[in-house]
Amino acid sequence: xxxxxxxxxxxxxxxxxxxxxxxxxxxxxxxxxxxxxxxxxxxxxxxxxxxxxxxxxxxxxxxxxxxxxxxxxxxxxxxxxxxxxx
Amino acid sequence: xxxxxxxxxxxxxxxxxxxxxxxxxxxxxxxxxxxxxxxxxxxxxxxxxxxxxxxxxxxxxxxxxxxxxxxxxxxxxxxxxxxxxxxxxxxxxxxxxxxxxxxxxxxxxxxxxxxxxxxxxxxxxxxxxxxx
Numbered sequence: 001x002x003x004x005x006x007x008x009x010x011x012x013x014x015x016x017x018x019x020x021x022x023x024x025x026x027x028x029x030x031x032x033x034x035x036x037x038x039x040x041x042x043x044x045x046x047x048x049x050x051x052x053x054x055x056x057x058x059x060x061x062x063x064x065x066x067x068x069x070x071x072x073x074x075x076x077x078x079x080x081x082x083x084x085x086x
Numbered sequence: 087x088x089x090x091x092x093x094x095x096x097x098x099x100x101x102x103x104x105x106x107x108x109x110x111x112x113x114x115x116x117x118x119x120x121x122x123x124x125x126x127x128x129x130x131x132x133x134x135x136x137x138x139x140x141x142x143x144x145x146x147x148x149x150x151x152x153x154x155x156x157x158x159x160x161x162x163x164x165x166x167x168x169x170x171x172x173x174x175x176x177x178x179x180x181x182x183x184x185x186x187x188x189x190x191x192x193x194x195x196x197x198x199x200x201x202x203x204x205x206x207x208x209x210x211x212x213x214x215x216x217x218x
Contacts, residue, residue: 066129079147079194085195
């Protein structure tokens with residue numbers, strides 16, 4: 001029982017810090033090896049929260065979609081006119 | 087003594103399991119729902135109704151424009167018309183048709199992005215409940 005508990009603790013604690021090794025990228029067939037490391041001074045990007053369960057569709061979002069659709073329609077209309085010989 | 091050891095082991099196990107559960111990623115996105123205010127619903131519905139037809143037109147143009155000279159409205163067809171005009175010494179008409187072929191080539195390059203944008207709108211429409 002004690003060994004089991006310690007094993008779980010070790011897995012949990014080591015798993016949290018996994019994947020911290022810096023990636024090494026070898027470009028092409030040359031001998032140049034680039035090691036990319038994330039500078040410690042660069043703040044980590046803020047990850048948007050995924051806990052929201054509901055939201056309201058805003059007028060700005062709708063206007064943006066309308067703009068997107070209108071733009072597509074304009075291009076389609078112009079293309080039809082040109083290819084129809086008008 | 088044995089009771090103390092058992093209690094200690096239980097505490098370690100509980101802490102470990104808590105740590106595991108804390109770091110397990112959750113898929114909360116799947117539960118996200120978006121509601122459309124009543125005053126925006128007619129606009130949203132009208133917008134969503136336009137999308138299927140526009141997607142069909144994009145597909146038609148993406149098929150027609152790169153087709154051969156036998157397909158009316160293709161870029162090759164317009165270029166052939168330009169050659170015919172040139173052969174009849176109608177230089178201005180030939181120039182206009184060549185320009186038209188150039189613009190159609192540019193439009194063709196825009197179509198994949200427009201299709202992607204329309205598909206995005208369609209996906210939004212489906213998520214809003216305005217199935218198209």
